[in-house]
Amino acid sequence: MARPREFDEATVLDAAMQCFWAGGFEATSTRELAERMRMTPASIYNAFGDKRALFRRALDHYIAQTLHKRIARVEGCPSPGAAITQFFSDVVERSLDDPQRRGCLLVNSAVEASHDAEMREALAGELDQYEAFFRRILAAAQATGEATTAVSAEDGARQLLATVLGIRVLCRVRPDRDLLAGAANAALTLLGLPSIPVAGTPPE
Amino acid sequence: MARPREFDEATVLDAAMQCFWAGGFEATSTRELAERMRMTPASIYNAFGDKRALFRRALDHYIAQTLHKRIARVEGCPSPGAAITQFFSDVVERSLDDPQRRGCLLVNSAVEASHDAEMREALAGELDQYEAFFRRILAAAQATGEATTAVSAEDGARQLLATVLGIRVLCRVRPDRDLLAGAANAALTLLGLPSIPVAGTPPE
DNA sequence: CGCGTTTTAGAGCAGACGATCTAAAACGGG
DNA sequence: CCCGTTTTAGATCGTCTGCTCTAAAACGCG
Incomplete structure (x- = not known):
């Protein structure tokens, strides 16, 4: 009954997420967003309201x-203990793989936008x-005797x-495998769980 | 030989630090800084260069x-193990005492300014x-048999x-004693060290 | 094919931004 | 007591900010 939208919401939200992830909320301008989302400012404001609302949508997109x-992904692991280890392995690899060291958008937002x-x-x-999630899976690992x-x-x-949040802070300034994996492994070892690999190339 | 400065450097750096701590680098304007530092923009730029250089000085001030x-402060504790526990107790109390939930300027800066x-x-x-610091004091606690x-x-x-960094992220959005002290105490307990108080008012 | 509705495009709004300019003011040395 | 030097004050620079305006464009319905 009216002119249809030319953009795909998931696509433009992904572009907005990339902007905010790389630069944070304050340092990302609406012009930057418009360019990366391939939309005009008017279309963005028509579709999402304002910059803050767009950020919230982009954050939701990131979280999902x-x-x-x-x-x-880790819920399918053979045992709850292995799932915890796999989770941390995932986080460390993700942290080290990103040449931009963007860390985690949730952590970045918690630090930057907590005044709202x-x-x-x-x-x-x-x-x-x-x-x-951690409580549930750790309790399960304790029940099987895997965890202390x-x-x-x-x-x-x-x-x-x-520990996860701390690793995500550290990776922004010191993306060093020994550091990140060491922090994770100390926690895992003390809980009685298997370690993640440290030396050489990542598993995969 | 020339007109003397009317401001005390430590005082104005403290004011700048408060601004950046509460609002972050990007969201703090030079006008805000000028007002809180009780200086004119010209004086600030004459004394510190630009906004970025001022931020670095303010960060150094915070760190020192x-x-x-x-x-x-904790180096004077009776034993290395007690020093670690005292350190975490300090961090948790500091995190909960601040109604603005500003967290730690070092952590905030690591997340916001890591592109520089x-x-x-x-x-x-x-x-x-x-x-x-942690390595040295933990090794000492291991040597005395306090720590595993x-x-x-x-x-x-x-x-x-x-863990410290994670607590400093958490306190910005969930300044809850059970959460922060629980995270610290699990780490301390697993290392064999004394816990920090959780229930009721802080020790002191 | 108009008609109503929504989305586009692109110019442009008022205000805030970081930073600087011109002078006047405040000293110590000669 | 003026001189050289530095710091002040306050106005203001050009640019960028988030956001909105006016039209034109693109549909489905009757």
Whole structure:
């Protein structure tokens, strides 16, 4: 009944995500976004509202695309302990593979955009999901005897969460395998779980 | 031989640090800085060069003022193990005490300013010092039998570093004592070190 | 084929940005 | 007591910011 849109939403959201991921919210201009999304400013504002709303959509896109898929991927591991190890291996490889050292958009946003109450709640909710994932899978690993019960699944999960976030901070300034894998492996070893490879090329 | 400066450098650097700490580099304008530093733009540019150089000076000020002093403070603890625990207790209290949830300027800068090569090297050097501190004190705690030797002092230190950074990310969006102290305590417990208090008011 | 509706394109809005300019002001040395 | 030097103050530079405006374009419906 009206003129149809010329853009694919997932495609332009992906482009916007790339911009925000590489540059952060403040440092990314609407002109940069327009160019990378291959849309005019008017179309962007018509479709998404304003820059902040676009950012939220791009962040949601990132979370669904990157985080949720990574969690889903390791759920299929043979044992819960192996899943935790695989998760960290994934994070370390991802951190080292990116020549731009963009880290994790969720972490970057948590640091940059936490003054925005609405954004902060969305980020907190996502971190909650992360924590719940670790808690569930760590409890399972404790039940099978893979993981130590020296700490509760609750605190162990919080520790794993902090470690992932810390690795994602470190990789932005010191993308060094020994450093990132060492941090992950100390946590894994102390929990009684298998380590991720350190020397030579990544597994795969 | 010339007109003397009307400002005290430490004072205005402190004001600049507060601005950047609360808002980040990009989101802090030179007008904001001028107002908080009680200087005119011309004086700021005459004294510090440009906004970026001022930021570096403010970051150095933060590191000397906050980080180095915190490390120095715990060096006087009765045992190396107690020093590690005290350090984490300090970080958690600091994180929860700030109603603005500004986190750590070093972490914030690592995430926001890592695209600037010169800044990145400065940040990496500072993180190195952090890691070295943890390595040294953890090795000492292992030597006294306080800490486990299940992981090397190198990897254990990397793990502690990642945990601190992770806590500093978490406190920006979820300043919750159970979460932050839980993450710290799991790491401490698994290393064989004393925990930090969780329930009720802080020790002190 | 108009008609109503939505999306395009591209110019352009007011304001904020980082940075600088011109002078006046405030010193110490000769 | 003027001179050389540095720091002040305040206006202002050109540019970029997020965002919006006016039209033209592209559809489905009657």
